[in-house]
Amino acid sequence: MKEGPNIAAIAALIGDPARANMLQALMTGVALTASELAQEAGVTPQTSSFHLSRMADAGLVSLRKQGRHKYYSLADADVAALLEAMSGIAMRSGMTRVRTGPREPELRKARVCYNHLAGEYGVQAYDSLIAREFLVEEDEKLVLSSSGRSFFTDLGLVLPSNETKRRPLCKSCLDWSARRSHLAGITGTALLSFFFDQGWAKRVEGSRVIQFSKAGDSRFHEAFSLQN
Incomplete structure (x- = not known):
């Protein structure tokens, strides 16, 4: 049995398109609600909450409650650095979005x-x-x-x-x-x-x-x- 960090589990979480879109949206440094992140990911609020729960358990995002609202943000700067590095590898490998946008x-x-x-x-x-x-x-x-x-x-x-x-x-x-x-x-x-x-x-x-x-x-x- 292999020992050490399970990078495959983290990679699988980030690799889901909906979750990847949510994480990219949080790279602004602004905390967002599950509904706002659902719009970014193109999924339902229920699906968004499911994804966010999994990412929170893995330490990728953090949750803060304010009144009746729940706000999500990246867990820390290490997660942001990981996403920035992955974006660089994707660019270098030619794995870019089909529509770059204005x-x-x-x-x-x-x-x-x-x-x-x-x-x-x-x-x-x-x-x-x-x-x-x-x-x-x-x-x-x-x-x-x-x-x-x-x-x-x-x-x-x-x-x-x-x-x-x-x-x-x-x-x-x-x-x-x-x-x-x-x-x-x-x-x-x-x-x-x-x-x-x-x-x-x-x-x-x-x-x-x-x-x-x-x-x-x-x-x-x-x-x-x-x-x-």
Whole structure:
């Protein structure tokens, strides 16, 4: 008998088309009801509840009750990273949806990846921070340098000094569309919130797309320039 993690069971849960659509919908980082997820998956609310119960038992989604409503979200950042990595493999293998939809170019440009910025803009921010040694890769770990912390402070973003094993200060996440890294972890989450709070960018309702304003776009490219 084989021992160790049963990845086949997790893969089977994610592999169901309806469940996969629900998980992709939750990549926005916004909690959704079973009815809303049923619409995303194209199934009945009863079927949606069945799928969500199985995924909750497996630790893929978490449930929060508020009043008479139940809201579902991805269990944690590890689940989001798994889904993002699987999306990258699917793209590389040519396993894409037949109809890409009108928002496909916008998704590739800038989108929410659970709780941080992804797409071309996310990759640019990461590359800029690496090039200026604000982020340093040490022993397969991403470290925020003292100059990097000063950069974020000057930008107006105050970061915590502590981190946990489950929630590192900085973490790289493989971008499915660019197939390169973007920034996750505490810093990645804080940075995306900063963009929203400062009015640089906003979410497109009902989508993972992030749209930068004209002024926000200029500020972003100024802060995360790729020029040496």
